[in-house]
Amino acid sequence: MKIAVFGLGFVGLTTAVGFAKKGFEVFGYEIDENKAKALNELKIPFYEKDLDSALKDVLGVKLKITSDIKEALKNAKIIFYCIGTPMSDDGSADLSFLLTALKDTAANISLCDKAPILIIKSTVPPSSCKEVFIPHLQNLGLDAEKDFILANNPEFLREGFAYEDFMNPDRVVIGTYEAKNIRELELLYEPFTKDIFFTSLNTAEFIKYLSNTTLSLNISYANEMSMIAQVVGDIDIIKAFSILHKDKRFSGNPAGIVSYLYPGMGFGGYCLPKDTLALYKKAKDKNYEAQILNSILNVNEDILNFYVDKIQNEVSKDENIGILGLSFKAQSDDVRDSKSATLIKKLLELGFRNIYAYDPMANEIFKKTYDFNISYEDSLQNIKDKCKILVIATAWEEFSNVLNEKDKKIYNFRYMKGL
Numbered sequence: 001m002k003i004a005v006f007g008l009g010f011v012g013l014t015t016a017v018g019f020a021k022k023g024f025e026v027f028g029y030e031i032d033e034n035k036a037k038a039l040n041e042l043k044i045p046f047y048e049k050d051l052d053s054a055l056k057d058v059l060g061v062k063l064k065i066t067s068d069i070k071e072a073l074k075n076a077k078i079i080f081y082c083i084g085t086p087m088s089d090d091g092s093a094d095l096s097f098l099l100t101a102l103k104d105t106a107a108n109i110s111l112c113d114k115a116p117i118l119i120i121k122s123t124v125p126p127s128s129c130k131e132v133f134i135p136h137l138q139n140l141g142l143d144a145e146k147d148f149i150l151a152n153n154p155e156f157l158r159e160g161f162a163y164e165d166f167m168n169p170d171r172v173v174i175g176t177y178e179a180k181n182i183r184e185l186e187l188l189y190e191p192f193t194k195d196i197f198f199t200s201l202n203t204a205e206f207i208k209y210l211s212n213t214t215l216s217l218n219i220s221y222a223n224e225m226s227m228i229a230q231v232v233g234d235i236d237i238i239k240a241f242s243i244l245h246k247d248k249r250f251s252g253n254p255a256g257i258v259s260y261l262y263p264g265m266g267f268g269g270y271c272l273p274k275d276t277l278a279l280y281k282k283a284k285d286k287n288y289e290a291q292i293l294n295s296i297l298n299v300n301e302d303i304l305n306f307y308v309d310k311i312q313n314e315v316s317k318d319e320n321i322g323i324l325g326l327s328f329k330a331q332s333d334d335v336r337d338s339k340s341a342t343l344i345k346k347l348l349e350l351g352f353r354n355i356y357a358y359d360p361m362a363n364e365i366f367k368k369t370y371d372f373n374i375s376y377e378d379s380l381q382n383i384k385d386k387c388k389i390l391v392i393a394t395a396w397e398e399f400s401n402v403l404n405e406k407d408k409k410i411y412n413f414r415y416m417k418g419l
């Protein structure tokens with residue numbers, strides 16, 4: 001399996017050297033002739049720990065670096081694209097360099113091995129492969145199965161640790177058409193890790209942005225909190241953050257914090273809604289508009305409205321709807337500011353008449369706290385018997401049982417995993 005790597009920057013050079021180090025035959029293709037020449041003289045234009053000695057080991061043995069596209073593509077089965085996707089003037093990702101590289105590949109496809117696998121490793125926004133690259137290649141006269149296979153393989157390496165991260169990846173994600181498992185790509189990554197995840201093309205592209213925006217969110221959030229601390233005054237920011245990091249939810253494998261970094265239908269309960277709002281108000285009193293705190297609260301409303309709209313569009317008002325879970329979270333009977341209550345209130349206001357509810361712990365307290373005209377069931381079986389539509393509103397473990405029910409429409413608003 002000859003591998004060609006297009007673009008020998010941070011990602012491409014690391015990829016080319018990494019596969020060569022594992023014994024694959026690799027051709028690195030760099031359009032910038034001066035860069036290719038320098039690399040052939042073992043001069044890397046950026047610093048990455050251990051990459052220089054690894055390049056020295058493989059150059060001329062398993063890795064060839066060239067500016068000749070024909071030489072790079074000859075007999076190539078796997079082609080990685082590690083080309084820049086910089087920000088355009090309007091802020092969107094500029095895919096033009098990738099489009100050129102794909103066009104140059106298409107013009108030379110007859111040189112490649114039969115139906116080569118073209119793998120986008122550059123970071124590209126979700127839907128780029130499906131909506132931009134495949135149509136682009138088709139417009140160039142290629143057939144999406146007979147002439148090539150397109151895959152997306154986002155790169156998660158950290159600059160500064162590029163080589164180490166590439167050789168020891170914490171996950172390998174490969175997006176393919178209909179999430180099909182491609183044996184050649186498994187063989188490619190098996191020497192690195194067992195954690196190889198095949199997903200749809202859109203999912204793979206999305207995961208890279210999910211990962212990066214989680215990081216940017218944390219940084220901006222920490223910065224907003226530091227600004228709040230400064231306008232309030234007399235707060236030791238360094239100490240506050242180092243004490244935050246002691247929270248046991250940040251450690252462990254998997255760390256407990258991941259259950260908060262998970263979608264659902266919003267947070268409720270006694271603490272998070274009121275405390276987020278109270279800190280937002282305090283900052284405002286001190287003349288600082290805490291945009292992230294405000295957005296946290298807005299998104300918490302949006303998510304529920306989003307799901308209410310979904311039910312309204314898909315379910316008739318006369319249907320029996322079963323709400324599974326009434327407490328604000330599983331393992332608790334606290335129903336204060338429970339999102340199930342907001343959901344039920346909105347559905348009643350919209351004219352849904354036949355709402356049934358069941359919670360393994362909180363039926364009675366919910367009935368006492370909220371004066372809703374709904375029916376309560378005392379077991380999962382009873383509510384299943386009455387309702388074809390079931391909404392998982394609290395992540396109680398017993399509700400994962402319903403996910404396999406074929407004759408029900410399930411709204412899994414807590415993204416529970418089936419058994």
Ligand SMILES: NC(=O)c1ccc[n+]([C@@H]2O[C@H](COP(=O)([O-])OP(=O)(O)OC[C@H]3O[C@@H](n4cnc5c(N)ncnc54)[C@H](O)[C@@H]3O)[C@@H](O)[C@H]2O)c1
Pocket residue numbers: 006007008009010011012029030031032035082083084085097100101121122123124155156157158159
């Ligand atoms: N730098 C990182 O830490 C990192 C990490 C993960 C993902 N990424 C993503 O990977 C992609 C590449 O990033 P990078 O930092 O390696 O970029 P880079 O600018 O360092 O390297 C890109 C290389 O591609 C070459 N090139 C451009 N057009 C070409 C073509 N048609 N044929 C052959 N070579 C061509 C350029 O000359 C350049 O050397 C980007 O989409 C980036 O967002 C970067």
